[in-house]
Amino acid sequence: MARRATPEVNAGSMADIAFLLLIFFLVTTTIEKDKGIARQLPPDQPDNVDPPLFKEKNIFIVNVNKDNQLLVESELMDLKDLRQEAIAFLDNGGDGTCTYCKGRRDPASSDNPNKAVISVQNDRNTDYKTYIAVQNELVAAYNFLRDRESQRLFGWKYTEVKKALDEGDYKGNEDAAMDKIKQIQDMVPLKLSEAEPKKSGK
Structure with missing residues (x-):
């Protein structure tokens, strides 16, 4: 009895199927865009230029240690209180030049929002979650004043219109809205300084 020939598998269309599957996955897969923390870098300065001088009362110092504890203006503070303290500092209007400030007008605190700087320093062992939470609270303080x-x-609200402009969903005159956004940013500029992280125990 003669041996039957083994039937061959027709692989001619395998390349076409693989190509179609590749196109399918490329079309249907959504690529997530990671959002970072929005920060504007300072302009490049020559080495021989001295950094600007700030009065000590115009600097709000936030330290986060390796145990994720906050030391704000040399006092221990809970994260939930940080936003309100930052708002009080930014909105103080100590020198009387800020006509829209509604703070205590304490001469020992910040002069006005244009001169106020918030300085954050973390320990190298600070949890990333705590670092982000502190950043969120401080940015929320600026956004509160800008919204107001x-x-x-x-x-x-500043935050709503800014988001709509950033996402391309704004319905109206975008140029006029951008001018108003810039005006609010000039009134309450985001001056958030980050010092180099400390090593633990220092």
């Missing part, structure tokens, strides 16, 4: 002023001047 944009509501007073223009009748809308």
